[in-house]
Amino acid sequence: MASPLLDHCPPSLPARAYLDADWYLAEQSGIWRREWVYAGRLTDLAPASITRRRIGGAEIILCNAGSLTAYHNTCRHRGAELCATDGPSGRLITCPYHAWAYAADDGRLVSTAHATPTADFRRADHGLHPVNVTVWNGCVFVNLSDDPVPLAADPGLDTLTAWPVADLSTGFRHSRDLACNWKVFWENYNECLHCPGIHPELCDMVPVYAQGVMSARETTGVPDGPPLKPGAQSWTMTGAACGPAFPGLTEAQRQAGHSFVTVYPSMFLVAHVDYVRCVSLTPTGPETTRLTAEWLFSRETLAQPGFDAARVAAFSTLVIQQDGDVCEMNQRGLRSPAHRRGTLMPQEFAVHAFHTWVLSRITAP
Secondary structure, eight states: OOOOOOSSOOEEEEGGGGTOHHHHHHHIIIIITTSOEEEEEGGGSOTTEEEEEEETTEEEEEEEESEEEEEESOOTTTOOOSOSSOEEOOSEEEOTTTOOEEETTTOOEEEOTTOOOOTTOOGGGOSOOBOEEEEETTEEEEEOSSSOOOGGGOGGGGGGTTSOGGGOEEEEEEEEEESSOHHHHHHHHTOOTTHHHHOHHHHHHSGGGGGTOSSGGGOSSSOOSOSSOTTOOSSSSSSOOSSOOOTTOOHHHHHHOOEEEEETTTEEEEEOSSOEEEEEEEEEETTEEEEEEEEEEOHHHHTSTTOOHHHHHHHHHHHHHHHHHHHHHHHHHHTOTTOOEEEOOGGGHHHHHHHHHHHHHSOOO
16 A cells, blocks of 8 residues: 655645634635534434534524424524523524524424514515534534535545444533644644654554554554554553444454544544544634544443443543643644744645645635
């Protein structure tokens, strides 16, 4: 297999890409309001409920009213906020200002309450502003654009066909507000040059990471073989699986120990033999990001006597905390007036690809 290493050392994005309000707004418009963005697990959206999400600077509401629908959180009368909190909902969404009411299942205007429209008013023209929503393997994605490419067109999603992701339940959740630009986290995710110095526990679990690379194909110094250390089955503190292995996995998938699926800009999944981890990002400002990690388990695993999801999650939580700390350190350095632009090394081929992806979707300020 050909080496993925770069044959040159390209420049990174400019420092202002991580600091400037104008650049941040360009990404909100060109990326976060155009791409499919992870909005949570379907099983965590209670029936007959409304859940708010902030995507690309726009607040939307997810309505689980028999079928899953999504709308902009604004009334068609004079633009008032429809929902200020998450919670239960009936068949109607009623504006708290002037009581205009909309059907939760399709957004159509049902009532203008005390207002008396004239003959030129057409109710069909005043339904809620819809937001595209789709579900893949129990993961809810929304897209604010008018003409989204189907999420199913992403070839990377086929990686997890053998895992019963749709049937898994959230057993543990970890959130953190990071003092860094959202791209800093993705850059850290896309290289392992930092692993030997930042992740001693992870490098012990996955020995190739101690070489500063993500796989054996990136170097001639490491023999090809199972990525996990001898005796380890999964990413837990002991390396032991926390429950029954998923039955549909091939021997190669079991030996791999971890399979990644990345869905830019908002989330990645890591599938192990015994659980799946979902990590998602939400930019909250040019230099702040909300990170959420969810650990997904089978019913059989969760039903084990004395099962402790937090204990299972402890290993990955440690890795995430280490990553968060180093991302914040990176952001602090980016503020230096002396730093204008960085230089990528051959091992940062995935960082370079990510930069190319970002630039292909925005008009840089």
